[in-house]
Amino acid sequence: MxxxxxxxxxxxxxxxxxxxxxxxxxxxxxxxxxxxxxxxxxxxxxxxxxxxxxxxxxxxxxxxxxxxxxxxxxxxxxxxxxxxxxxxxxxxxxxxxxxxxxxxxxxxxxxxxxxxxxxxxxxxxxxxxxxxxxxxxxQGAPLVPIGDRIFFGDYDFCLNLGGISNISFEHNGKRVAYDIGLANMVLNYITQKIDLAYDKDGALAKTGSLNIDLLHRLNALDYYKLPFPKSTGYEWFMEKVVPLVEGTEDSIENLLHTCIHHICEQLAIQVKEHTYKKSTLWVTGGGALNGFLIQTLQEKLGADVQVIKPPPTLIEFKEALVFALxxxxxxxxxxxxxxxxxxxxxxxxxxxxxxxx
Structure with a gap:
């Protein structure tokens, strides 16, 4: 050995x-x-x-x-x-x-x-x-699914919430994975307006209210309609997302609250589309440490999908582990x-x- x-x-x-x-x-x-x-x-x-x-x-x-x-x-x-x-x-x-x-x-x-x-x-x-x-x-991305299959294949879905959200799962006997869309990148962009690196545990977002117009505009982004395999990144965020955020006059709390609902709605759409039984969704990345985001995600997924958070070390260092692999x-x-x-x-x-x- x-x-x-x-x-x-x-x-x-x-x-x-x-x-x-x-x-x-x-x-x-x-x-x-x-x-x-x-x-x-x-x-x-x-x-x-x-x-x-x-x-x-x-x-x-x-x-x-x-x-x-x-x-x-x-x-x-x-x-x-x-x-x-x-x-x-x-x-x-x-x-x-x-x-x-x-x-x-x-x-x-x-x-x-x-x-x-x-x-x-x-x-x-x-x-x-x-x-x-x-x-x-x-696409050259995502790469982490090889680690999902080899190390964490006992879970039905592996979701990573970094700057961008991506997911991997077995589909027709093959591992598939793709970038779903937004995650921490937009949240951190908003908090940096008030010189805050990030919204710890989603505390600010939790006190906000929905901006329905912004929510509809985010949900209508063309990227979400594309079939997988697909990937996205900073260019898409700057070109398509930032103008929507900048064009919305609202409080930091409401912007964060709305973006979390948007993130979780898009995540739930993708997971539900590929769920045929009671399933487990294993969540890592910085977004897994955002209590309000995880709570909102579980609510939108409902009882058929159980959101599972691993120990903090894996939440934070899973991607470094997978690149080691x-x-x-x-x-x-x-x-x-x-x-x-x-x-x-x-x-x-x-x-x-x-x-x-």
């Missing part, structure tokens, strides 16, 4: 920080197992958050410079964590930070140079997990991206390996 000791790195679209998960991953009796030995989060300061948020607008030369410096920064954070905890690490597996995601144009770009990361950390690094799938005609599968030359999820021509073993120098 080979034990893989991997440090998984994840930076999500919600721009709250870098998650690091030190994982032990092994295969036994044709089944993969894991333990999360240690975790750490590094919050982005205002300057870093601004750089990442605005990276999409940078000309190519400046973007490449930031890609390299951010890769070095990632490597420094990894090295500090490894040294502090005196860890034995076989390799680092990094998602990077998505800046451009336009699969319809054959383009996806996760910032965080693998070579710079490897050099700064002193450890072999695997990254760039999306490009190969896009080159094969896929994807790195292991890449090292083993096994499938880590599913074409049934992304719409690519075939399954692939994706990711690029960088050696430290």
């Amino acid at each position: 080979k034990m893989h000791k991997v440090l998984g790195l994840m930076s999500g679209t919600s721009l709250d920080g870098l998650d690091l998960a030190y994982c032990n991953i092994w295969e036994s009796n044709n089944k993969w197992h894991f333990s999360i030995a240690d975790t750490h989060s590094v919050s982005y300061d205002a300057a870093m958050r601004s750089k990442l948020k605005n990276a999409i607008t940078l000309p190519a030369e400046e973007l490449f410079v930031l890609n390299n410096s951010y890769g070095t920064w990632l490597g420094e954070q990894a090295k500090a964590f490894i040294n502090q905890k005196k860890m034995e690490v076989d390799f680092i597996s990094s998602h990077g930070h998505t800046v451009h995601h336009r699969p319809e144009k054959g383009l996806t770009y996760q910032m965080g140079s693998g070579q710079h990361l490897a050099n700064a950390s002193g450890h072999t690094t695997i990254c760039d997990f999306r490009t190969n799938d896009v080159a094969l005609g896929g 994807m790195g292991v599968l890449r090292m083993e030359r096994k499938t880590n991206v599913l074409c049934s999820v992304t719409g690519a021509k075939r399954d692939s073993s994706s990711g690029v390996k960088f050696l430290p120098h």
